[in-house]
Amino acid sequence: MRRIGLAVAAAVLLILVSGAALVLFGPFREGPAGVVRTFLGGGERSPAGGAHGWTAAERGLIASLSIDQLPPLAPDPSNAVGDDPAAVAFGHALFFDSGLSPDGTVSCSSCHVPELYFTDGKVRANVRGADTPRHTPTIVGIGYSDWYYWDGRKDSQWAQALAPQEAAIEHGGNRVAHTLYVLDNYRSQYEALFVRAPDLSDETRFPLNAAPVEDALLRAAWDEMTEADQNTVNHVFADIGKSIAAYSRRILPGRSRFDDYAAAAIANDQGRMGEIFSAEEAAGLRLFIGDGQCTDCHNGPLFTNGTFHNIGLPLPEGSSFDQGRSLGTLKVVDDAFNCLGAFSDAGEEDCVELRFIKMAGDELVGAFKVPGLRNVGNTAPYMHNGIFPDLDAVIRHYNHAPPAFPGHSDLVPLALTVEQSDALKAFLLTLSAAPDAPPELLQAPERGE
Amino acid sequence: MRVCLSVCLLTLAYIAGACNMVTPDQGGGMEMDGEGMEMDMSGGSMAADALEPQTTENSLFSVSAVSSLDPVVINETHAWTLHIENADGDAVTEADISVEGGMPEHNHGFPTAPRVTENLGNGDYLLEGMRFNMGGVWVLTLEISSGGESDSVTFEFELN
Numbered sequence: 001m002r003r004i005g006l007a008v009a010a011a012v013l014l015i016l017v018s019g020a021a022l023v024l025f026g027p028f029r030e031g032p033a034g035v036v037r038t039f040l041g042g043g044e045r046s047p048a049g050g051a052h053g054w055t056a057a058e059r060g061l062i063a064s065l066s067i068d069q070l071p072p073l074a075p076d077p078s079n080a081v082g083d084d085p086a087a088v089a090f091g092h093a094l095f096f097d098s099g100l101s102p103d104g105t106v107s108c109s110s111c112h113v114p115e116l117y118f119t120d121g122k123v124r125a126n127v128r129g130a131d132t133p134r135h136t137p138t139i140v141g142i143g144y145s146d147w148y149y150w151d152g153r154k155d156s157q158w159a160q161a162l163a164p165q166e167a168a169i170e171h172g173g174n175r176v177a178h179t180l181y182v183l184d185n186y187r188s189q190y191e192a193l194f195v196r197a198p199d200l201s202d203e204t205r206f207p208l209n210a211a212p213v214e215d216a217l218l219r220a221a222w223d224e225m226t227e228a229d230q231n232t233v234n235h236v237f238a239d240i241g242k243s244i245a246a247y248s249r250r251i252l253p254g255r256s257r258f259d260d261y262a263a264a265a266i267a268n269d270q271g272r273m274g275e276i277f278s279a280e281e282a283a284g285l286r287l288f289i290g291d292g293q294c295t296d297c298h299n300g301p302l303f304t305n306g307t308f309h310n311i312g313l314p315l316p317e318g319s320s321f322d323q324g325r326s327l328g329t330l331k332v333v334d335d336a337f338n339c340l341g342a343f344s345d346a347g348e349e350d351c352v353e354l355r356f357i358k359m360a361g362d363e364l365v366g367a368f369k370v371p372g373l374r375n376v377g378n379t380a381p382y383m384h385n386g387i388f389p390d391l392d393a394v395i396r397h398y399n400h401a402p403p404a405f406p407g408h409s410d411l412v413p414l415a416l417t418v419e420q421s422d423a424l425k426a427f428l429l430t431l432s433a434a435p436d437a438p439p440e441l442l443q444a445p446e447r448g449e
Numbered sequence: 450m451r452v453c454l455s456v457c458l459l460t461l462a463y464i465a466g467a468c469n470m471v472t473p474d475q476g477g478g479m480e481m482d483g484e485g486m487e488m489d490m491s492g493g494s495m496a497a498d499a500l501e502p503q504t505t506e507n508s509l510f511s512v513s514a515v516s517s518l519d520p521v522v523i524n525e526t527h528a529w530t531l532h533i534e535n536a537d538g539d540a541v542t543e544a545d546i547s548v549e550g551g552m553p554e555h556n557h558g559f560p561t562a563p564r565v566t567e568n569l570g571n572g573d574y575l576l577e578g579m580r581f582n583m584g585g586v587w588v589l590t591l592e593i594s595s596g597g598e599s600d601s602v603t604f605e606f607e608l609n
Contacts, residue, residue: 056488057609060488060489060491061492063480064489064491065492146526266490295492295583295584296584297582299492299582299584300492305523305524305560305582305583307560307582308560352577352578353561356561356577357561358558358559358561359562360562361557361558363556363557410557
């Protein structure tokens with residue numbers, strides 16, 4: 001009872017004194033009616049001030065971006081072998097195997113280059129002199145995503161891993177050819193993980209090249225197959241994707257200088273903070289979590305809210321408008337390899353994101369997935385269309401924030417000064433760290449692994 | 450004066466903390482920092498039961514909405530339980546409920562398409578697919594139909 005009495009007295013005092021402090025200490029963004037804000041959530045300035053002086057609320061926001069807040073990667077219920085070491089090794093081999101392309105020149109690692117933080121450094125993905133429509137995103141930490149591709153047209157890492165194999169200007173292969181190749185070259189690894197490999201030797205039932213793709217010959221060959229035979233191939237093809245995902249989900253972000261700073265900020269150790277960040281980097285962080293409004297979308301330990309926004313990007317010369325998420329939604333619900341499909345290991349209740357997918361709304365038009373910002377200083381160019389060659393160009397865009405057409409831009413012009421823009425960039429450069437993965441996974445496997 | 454007030458505030462915060470004014474279950478995303486202070490490290494949160502029950506616009510229904518994720522944090526898809534009573538305080542057990550919402554200030558809706566998936570009985574309804582993708586002020590609007598009558602209610606709340 002006494003505790004409650006004391007608590008009530010403290011609460012009343014706290015509210016009174018907080019109110020007085022707000023009058024004295026300046027502006028306070030008013031919360032909506034009926035919502036009680038806690039003391040720590042207020043807008044009070046740290047009494048210490050200076051480059052590394054943060055309020056408790058600011059320190060909480062900094063902490064929310066730290067890798068220390070990143071939970072262990074949860075299992076992917078749609079991929080039963082996702083955390084199986086044998087699948088990691090198998091997928092590692094497949095990721096680097098250019099045998100998964102008809103001319104033997106393209107593997108996953110052609111565009112997801114380990115030395116480039118699993119990107120390719122190109123404006124748009126391009127393996128044989130022809131640009132794909134979009135820029136290659138990193139795969140570091142991407143296992144945490146709910147959606148894959150810039151438009152989220154896949155809902156698992158394994159389903160994503162299948163699509164480039166059949167894209168004419170990427171791997172350029174097809175599912176029957178790749179299934180035959182994998183069973184020929186990796187039979188024992190496959191059978192150790194999955195069921196006994198099916199017999200695909202009857203070419204009248206299993207033509208050497210067939211897939212439900214745009215190419216008329218491949219599609220005709222696929223359509224000739226019985227549904228049961230198509231499913232046999234689809235199962236092995238899905239298993240190939242699940243193995244590649246088991247490997248790629250192990251590539252996690254490493255501990256950056258920012259994360260050390262966040263730890264010092266949580267402890268409110270300004271001396272330590274000053275050792276880790278320059279005043280300019282701290283000023284950039286202050287903009288990032290404050291006036292820059294960057295954490296509206298680039299939030300959480302991976303610096304992404306995992307959803308889709310239109311930010312009014314310019315179109316590359318000669319290209320037409322890219323619908324982005326508004327088409328991605330239609331594709332993912334129709335995808336045979338989605339979470340609810342026959343080749344997924346998940347139960348319906350596991351497929352929450354797909355079951356509650358947002359299918360309608362103006363904000364989907366021209367919207368693309370918010371990329372995480374870890375290693376952003378090492379992964380130029382930027383945006384889904386690679387339109388910006390460097391971070392200066394990115395920040396210029398945010399400073400001006402032109403309206404989107406079609407759709408609406410989620411940006412408001414930041415109008416940062418040159419000094420502020422430089423500080424923001426300096427902060428972004430503190431987010432780099434070598435990927436966190438066993439060293440052997442960061443290079444092609446040795447033969448016979 | 451400012452220093453004195455700050456010291457007072459800090460002292461009071463300690464007292465409040467010691468008296469369990471704000472606990473992990475109540476305060477939303479709270480963890481202890483290096484100085485033993487409670488700090489919200491979620492990037493945006495709210496206690497699961499933060500919303501006061503509300504009466505619909507034309508006073509036909511009283512509605513409460515409680516999250517099953519406690520605290521409510523950003524970037525996690527989760528379910529809520531709605532409870533609906535009529536003006537006499539009796540549970541409304543056969544309601545149709547449509548759901549809308551978003552961030553009016555940002556001109557966007559929810560990142561998901563939440564909907565009522567189950568009538569749990571006793572005036573309770575399961576609302577699945579709720580997700581908030583940033584801190585700030587959100588609204589949740591429920592259009593409720595029962596017995597040939599419809600009414601709506603909007604909850605406004607902040608994840609901070």
